[in-house]
Each structure stands twice: as C-alpha cells, then as structure tokens.
Amino acid sequence: MADAELMKMVAEGDPVSGRRFADQYQLLVYNVCYSFIRNRHDAEDVAQEVFLEAFRNAGRFRGDAKISTWLYRIAVNRSLNYIRNNRKRRFWQELSAVFDPGPSGSNSQEFEMSGDTTDGRLKNREQKSVIGEALESLPENQRIAFTLNKMEDLSYAEVAEVMQLSLSAVESLIHRARLGMQKKLKHYYF
Amino acid sequence: MNCAEAERLIIDRVFSGSVLQPDDELNAHTVVCAACRSFHQKCSADYETSFADRKRLPDPDFYDKLFTGEKSGKTHKELKSHSVAPLLRFAPGLSAAAAAVLLGVWLGGRLFTTIIPANASSGVNPELLRADYIQSYAADLNLTDATDMALENYLNFNAESDDTE
Incomplete structure (x- = not known):
C-alpha cells in the first residue's frame, strides 16, 4: 500500500491501517525521540x-514526502519541545537519582561489587553521560543533523528534507557537529 | 592517517553502530596508536551505556496502548475528527490573560476614583461650591432670591404649612 493511501485509510479511522501504520513506524519514532531525550x-x-x-x-498528509520524513519532523519537534519544557524537571530528577538510584538502576550492581559510595555514583553518572552531554551541548541544528545522519542512518538528502534545508547546509552542519563532538570528547577522554 | 582523522572516524563509527563497514586504515591506526585505541574504547563503552535503551524490536501492543492509555482516552475513530484540543490547550492561558486585563482595569478604576476626588477638592474653593449649590437649589424651587435667608424663609414657611395641614 502506498504511503498516501495508507494515510488516507488512517485518516478515515480504519483500525487495521492504523495498527499497520503504528507497527511499521513505532521503532523509527521511538528511537528518534530516545536519541534526543535519552530516557x-x-x-x-x-x-x-x-x-x-x-x-x-493524517488527513493533511498529501504524499509529497515519505511518511517517515513527515514522522521524523514531528518526532524531532516534539522531542526538542519536550526537552525545552522539562529542563527544570530533569534537573530535580537527576539530583534525586544521584542520591537515590533505586534497586532497578543499571549501575546498582557495579556499585555493590566495587563497594562504591556516593562519590562513586556521581563519578559513574558523570562518565555515563559524557557522550550524551557532548551531543546535547551542540547547537540545536547541528544536533538534529548529526543525530539523524549518524544515529538514524539518514542520508544527507533525507536529513535536508526533514530539516527543510539545502544539502550544502546539512553537510556543513554535520561537519561542524563532528568537529564539535571531537573537541568535547577529546577534551574529556585524553 | 593522523590522530585527528582517526578521532573523527571513530566518532562516526561509534554513533553509526554496526551500519558502517570495517575500516582497514582506521584499524591499522588504532593498532599502533594507544591513545586512539583508548579513545575508541571509551567512546564505544560510553555510547553503549548512554543509549542502551534504543529499541530493536517493535512493541506488539503499541497501537493498543496508544488508544487505551491515559494519553489519548479516545479510540482511533474518535481521534480522526479534528478535536478542540488546540483550543482547550490555549484556553487556560487565554483565560488567565483576560482575567489579568480585567483585574488591571478594575484596579486602575479604583485607583482613579481614589485619586481624582482628592485632587479635585484641593483645587476648588468650598465657598464657591456652596454658593453654586444654593443657587441651583433656589432655581429648583423657583425662587428669584438665591440667598441663605430667602431659602430659610421658604423652608420655614412650608414647614409651618405642612404642620397646619
């Protein structure tokens, strides 16, 4: 079924098409959101x-672009809005997580085995987020272009379509993002 | 290949996961360069931890969760018609703005009614106000003489006539 036809059925409220649409694109959408939000x-x-x-x-989808391009655009916008709106909330969550990591924390076993205290937890959490922090510190457009190209494996042309930019602009953004990441990670790891 | 080039390739490979083919030149460089080898290992380990929850398999219940969860509260069919959600989303903000404007108008009004009479009374002679008042009262009673005495006489006379009636 073509993209436009599938979306037409979804717009009409057909549950079979709706389920198919959700099943087909849920990984794409979740992984993009996760790449930005990291939770x-x-x-x-x-x-x-x-x-x-x-x-x-769905009724507004005209089939000019692929469904995936359309969904990438919504997912990126929603994720960035979420991050903007939740900076304060995240600060308090992270602060409480440092002092109360909980039994389901992925690092709790390591702490127990090494007998680490709060200092160890802080260090571990700090290390855990270096690559994510480096990515977050990039300017927004660079971050979007880099994430879509490297993590979601979109071509430069596809990134350009999602971001509604020229190909050369995307190339420049990704190049600058790589340099920025290199500078930050090198500073930390060397 | 120098270290700067190797670092950029390492970042590409770390973020791209298993998508990229092995790079012989990079591998050869990391064999002889301990710093780049360590950089690669640390970046890879950090990436694995930071993005450990990326999904590789779809959730078979995703569609059901979407329409039975608290988020939507609607079925797919109900959702297809354009809802008033955007309106409702902005309604609290608009209501607050309207309330603020009304409060401002009310407070402003209160402020002016308190300030203006005070200013007004301070600039006008009370004797002149009294004379104006008596004159208009006399005019209402059709008296040609607008003095205190004439008014008093008129009122006394009418009071007596009321008593006799």
Missing part, C-alpha cells in the same frame, strides 16, 4: 504523542 519512559511518552498527532493530522 526510555519519556521517549515512549513522546513517541505516543507523536503518533497521536500523526493520527489527528
């Missing part, structure tokens, strides 16, 4: 919001 639960929430927006606006 599984929050990314799942935002991915659901992306799909609800897509279902609501």
